[in-house]
Amino acid sequence: MFKIVVCVKAVPDPKEACNIKIDPVTKTLMRCDVPMVLNPLDKYALEAALQFKEQFDAHISVLSMGPPEAGNIVKECLALGADQGFLLSDRAFAGADAFATAYTLAKGIEKIGPFDVVFCGMASSDGSTEWVGPEIATFLKIPVVTRITEIVEYNGQWWTVKAELENGYRLVRVQIPAVFTVTRALNTPRRLSFSGIIKARKKEITQWGIQQLGVSEASVGLKGSPSIVSTIATMDSRRKVEILEGKREEKAEQLVQRLANAGVL
Amino acid sequence: MIDFTLTEEQEMFRKAAQEFAETQVAPKVPEMEETGKVSLELVKAMAEAEMMALTIPEEYGGLGLGYTARLIALEEISKVSVAAGMMLQVFALGIEPILKYGTDAQKKKFLPGLATGERLASTAVTEATGGSDPTGIRSTYKKDGEDYILNGRKCFITNAHIADTITVLAKDDENPKAFSTFIMEKGMDGFKATHEENKVGMRGCNTGELAYENCRVPKENLVGVEGKGLGVALAAIGDVGRGGMVGCALGLQAACLDVSVKFANERILYGKPISRLQTIQNKLADMKIDLEAGRLLGYRAASMQDKGERSSNEFAVAKYFSTEAAQRAAKMASDIHGGYGCMEEYAVSRYMRDSFVLGPSAGTSDIMKVIIARWTLS
Ligand SMILES: Cc1cc2nc3c(=O)[nH]c(=O)nc-3n(C[C@H](O)[C@H](O)[C@@H](O)COP(=O)(O)OP(=O)(O)OC[C@H]3O[C@@H](n4cnc5c(N)ncnc54)[C@H](O)[C@@H]3O)c2cc1C
Ligand SMILES: Cc1cc2nc3c(=O)[nH]c(=O)nc-3n(C[C@H](O)[C@H](O)[C@H](O)COP(=O)(O)OP(=O)(O)OC[C@H]3O[C@@H](n4cnc5c(N)ncnc54)[C@H](O)[C@@H]3O)c2cc1C
Numbered sequence: 261m262f263k264i265v266v267c268v269k270a271v272p273d274p275k276e277a278c279n280i281k282i283d284p285v286t287k288t289l290m291r292c293d294v295p296m297v298l299n300p301l302d303k304y305a306l307e308a309a310l311q312f313k314e315q316f317d318a319h320i321s322v323l324s325m326g327p328p329e330a331g332n333i334v335k336e337c338l339a340l341g342a343d344q345g346f347l348l349s350d351r352a353f354a355g356a357d358a359f360a361t362a363y364t365l366a367k368g369i370e371k372i373g374p375f376d377v378v379f380c381g382m383a384s385s386d387g388s389t390e391w392v393g394p395e396i397a398t399f400l401k402i403p404v405v406t407r408i409t410e411i412v413e414y415n416g417q418w419w420t421v422k423a424e425l426e427n428g429y430r431l432v433r434v435q436i437p438a439v440f441t442v443t444r445a446l447n448t449p450r451r452l453s454f455s456g457i458i459k460a461r462k463k464e465i466t467q468w469g470i471q472q473l474g475v476s477e478a479s480v481g482l483k484g485s486p487s488i489v490s491t492i493a494t495m496d497s498r499r500k501v502e503i504l505e506g507k508r509e510e511k512a513e514q515l516v517q518r519l520a521n522a523g524v525l
Numbered sequence: 526m527i528d529f530t531l532t533e534e535q536e537m538f539r540k541a542a543q544e545f546a547e548t549q550v551a552p553k554v555p556e557m558e559e560t561g562k563v564s565l566e567l568v569k570a571m572a573e574a575e576m577m578a579l580t581i582p583e584e585y586g587g588l589g590l591g592y593t594a595r596l597i598a599l600e601e602i603s604k605v606s607v608a609a610g611m612m613l614q615v616f617a618l619g620i621e622p623i624l625k626y627g628t629d630a631q632k633k634k635f636l637p638g639l640a641t642g643e644r645l646a647s648t649a650v651t652e653a654t655g656g657s658d659p660t661g662i663r664s665t666y667k668k669d670g671e672d673y674i675l676n677g678r679k680c681f682i683t684n685a686h687i688a689d690t691i692t693v694l695a696k697d698d699e700n701p702k703a704f705s706t707f708i709m710e711k712g713m714d715g716f717k718a719t720h721e722e723n724k725v726g727m728r729g730c731n732t733g734e735l736a737y738e739n740c741r742v743p744k745e746n747l748v749g750v751e752g753k754g755l756g757v758a759l760a761a762i763g764d765v766g767r768g769g770m771v772g773c774a775l776g777l778q779a780a781c782l783d784v785s786v787k788f789a790n791e792r793i794l795y796g797k798p799i800s801r802l803q804t805i806q807n808k809l810a811d812m813k814i815d816l817e818a819g820r821l822l823g824y825r826a827a828s829m830q831d832k833g834e835r836s837s838n839e840f841a842v843a844k845y846f847s848t849e850a851a852q853r854a855a856k857m858a859s860d861i862h863g864g865y866g867c868m869e870e871y872a873v874s875r876y877m878r879d880s881f882v883l884g885p886s887a888g889t890s891d892i893m894k895v896i897i898a899r900w901t902l903s
Contacts, residue, residue: 332533339537451548452541454575454588457534 262318263375264309267365267396268302268337270330271386280386287489288355289386296326298333301381303340303449305442308379308411310341310450316414319343321375323368325353325361331465338460339452346372350469355482358387362395364480367473369400377419378439382407393441403438409445529821531597538594542601545574550605557608557729558875563687564729567609572642576602577616580624580765585636592765592830596772596823603776604783607879608730610776611886614769615683618887619646621761622692622706626749635690635708647688648766649679649709649735650758656681656885657892659704659755664695664737666705673707673747675740678719683886685733686718692748693735694758705754708746715740726878763837764830766887767844771823774847774883778819781854781876782812785861792863799861808857815850822846838900845893848883855880 272280272294281290309320322337324330325348334345348368356364369375378400380393390406397404409429410422423430424443470477478484502518504511519525531539549570557564571577579595581587588594595617603610620639623631638644655661664677675695682691689711697703709716721733749757786809789800799805826839855876859866866873884890 335533336537336540451544451574452537454538454541454579454590454594457537457541458588458590461534 262312262316262377263373264312264318264320265369265372265375265378266302266306266309266320266322266337266342267378267380267392268306268322268324268333269299269381269384270296270324270326270333271299271384273297274300274385282492282494284492287492296329296333298336299381299384299386301383301385301442301444304444304446305379305381305440306337306340306342307447307449308440308442309377311447312377312411312414313341318376321346321372323365323372324348325356325364325368327354328467331467334465335460336452338463338465339457340450341456342463344463345465347465347467348469348473349467350480352470352477352483353481355485356480357485357487358389358391359395359486360480360482360484362392363399363484364473364475365392366396366399367475368468369396371468371473376436378437380439380441382441382443390441393439397439400437400439403434404441405432405434405438406441407443408440409443411446529824531593531824535593535597538590539597539601541574542598545570545576546602546605546609549574550602550609553609553729554606557606561723561728563612563731565687567729568612568642568645568687571609571613576613577620577642577645578640580617580620581636581640582624585632586640587636588640592768593824593827596768596775596827599769599772600775600779603773604780605776606729607773607777607876607883608727610773611727611730611769611882612684614766614773615648616646618761618766618769619648619684619688619690619692621765622648622748622757623690623708625760626706626757630745631708631748639690644689645684645687647682647684647691648758648761649682649685649691649693650762651679651681652677653680657889659694659758662694662696662704664693665698666695666707666742667698669741671744673705673742673744675707675709675716675737675742677737679735680720681722681732681885682735683730683732685735686721686731691735692758692761693737694754697752700752703752704758705751706748706757707742707754708748709735709737709740709742710746713737713740713742724882726875726880726882728878760837762887764826764840767837767840767893768823768827768830770883770887771819771826771840771843771847774844774851775816775819775823777851777876777879777883778812778816778847778854781851781858781873782809782816784872784876785809785812785858788862788865805861808861812854812857815846815854819843819847819850838896841888841893841896841900844887845890845897849890851883852880 276294279294283290320342321344322342323346324334328349331347338345383390394404405423407424408421409424413420420433504514553564553567578587579590583589599610650659652662654663666673666675691709693707693709716737719734719736789805790798792799822843826836826843829836859873859877862873865871
């Protein structure tokens, strides 16, 4: 059967972004009790897999690396319709950069077994490097197409996908197995359903640590991370208020002018 | 050990209900407020989201999730629209007598359609001559061969104009002490929904009158034992009806608190947000205390109900507390908003109107006290 792996990340709830702080010393996120949710773009990645499954039948595995609480988002994916869950959780995985994350996930994918397609979100809402997808592909030695907006054709081993570019798009024909990172334009994710939640009762989540994955402590987590965040600066975005004077028509004219000058119109 | 936490799965139900409320219910609210009419699109969306199937067992096409899950769904939906919560709460109230007292044939006939939302349910007890005192009703039934002939009128019935399957309480034509409950179906000769109420709150939830004139109801539609119908109707109202009102009230309490916190943090007076004023904080704290207490009472009763225990007294306490608390919350929320709280553009004005409609349904606060006192003295 066609096998799909979807990588999903637990991120601090973007709705409570105002409560997230960055530790000035360790340069890591201080979660401050902000609940963890499924990375928004990963819902689109899962939806792509679910839509494929509806058309052609497939087995969907969901894979996440994170603390034990990330099990909740894996469970949520099972309730949304994925078949099986895998959680890579080990103290040794903590503090991973994109490289170490991708390495660990690639090891997880290999351990899950043969696969045809890996879907990732284009980016996470917290780290947002957009590197994890491409780096997984590199570790697995398979092609990757990032930022896909449409799957134009599934044709056996050859898929045609449309991918976003800054001022246009690319149409790419790619041989699977491959990694795709997806954008919001790809689909409309389904909502959780009560019966989906009930069905998820029977679905399993397998948890693996470094031993089960057969990786060394030095190759994962902070120790396995070649990139170091040396400085983090916050951008101060202040609102500027200007009161326009004059008659209504004049004010409208001025407003249009200002918006045009600001590059908004 | 007492565990006051919801399970991971129940949290997921909450999330599902929240997503439903935010994406499917919220967009319908302005139209419901404006017209006071039911949004049939919303009813359809509720059916698609399996909201009517919650309490119906799987063998009859439902989800068999029980009453805690139902309370969660009602709370989340009512947080966005009490009217939508009320409509849904009475679907389950209409389903309950069939679930609890129906024959296997009745269950097979009615429940699958009610689970999918193909049929909609209600329960009709109240009449002009009997609300708090259901024995005061004047609707009658009379045996005629294998059938019953029903005559009478009901008032203040939720979903009156949209329901297809309505459990109706009537009195024996010859014995004023004997009551029976019947399933009446839309389209029965002589049975119709008449006047539609125009309520101050819960706009978009249909409330109206039913009339039946020489309406022939087959004996297959008698629910429970003939003559014991008061018990059938009151049992459903006792836990499912009151429990449903608790869900509506908790949702409203939570909504009042949410908008109050937001407004208090945004409204700047004396150079700082009014949330820094102790008087405002006091109100927020009062609302929070009420919400926490209401939830504990409501979810305790629902978990008893799920275990199959008698829960109508506990629900009476929860119903009294949470509907009264919802009125207090709406008043405080609107006070916190100052003049803005009187304007229709602000949701609090709707909360204020909705809060007053919560009281009477499934028994007034006075009646809850009568029940609670009887429980206390027993
Ligand atoms: C402020 C800040 C700055 C950072 N800077 C850097 C940096 O410069 N270099 C660096 O290497 N790291 C950096 N990191 C760490 C890095 O962001 C993450 O910790 C690392 O795990 C990479 O993930 P990402 O969130 O960037 O993923 P992205 O590449 O943005 O995520 C794309 C997709 O990959 C998949 N994915 C990502 N993480 C997981 C996971 N844990 N489990 C399953 N699927 C996953 C998902 O499908 C996701 O949608 C930084 C972190 C923070 C908070
Ligand atoms: C929005 C809404 C939806 C409704 N939906 C339904 C429905 O679907 N099905 C249905 O059957 N009914 C429904 N009702 C009716 C509701 O159940 C009745 O309104 C309620 O039981 C009160 O009855 P009443 O209105 O006749 O008031 P009355 O019974 O006339 O009460 C008048 C006053 O007397 C007080 N009172 C009465 N008896 C006592 C007592 N023993 N001790 C102290 N005080 C007492 C009451 O508290 C009240 O203050 C609905 C009502 C509303 C407002």
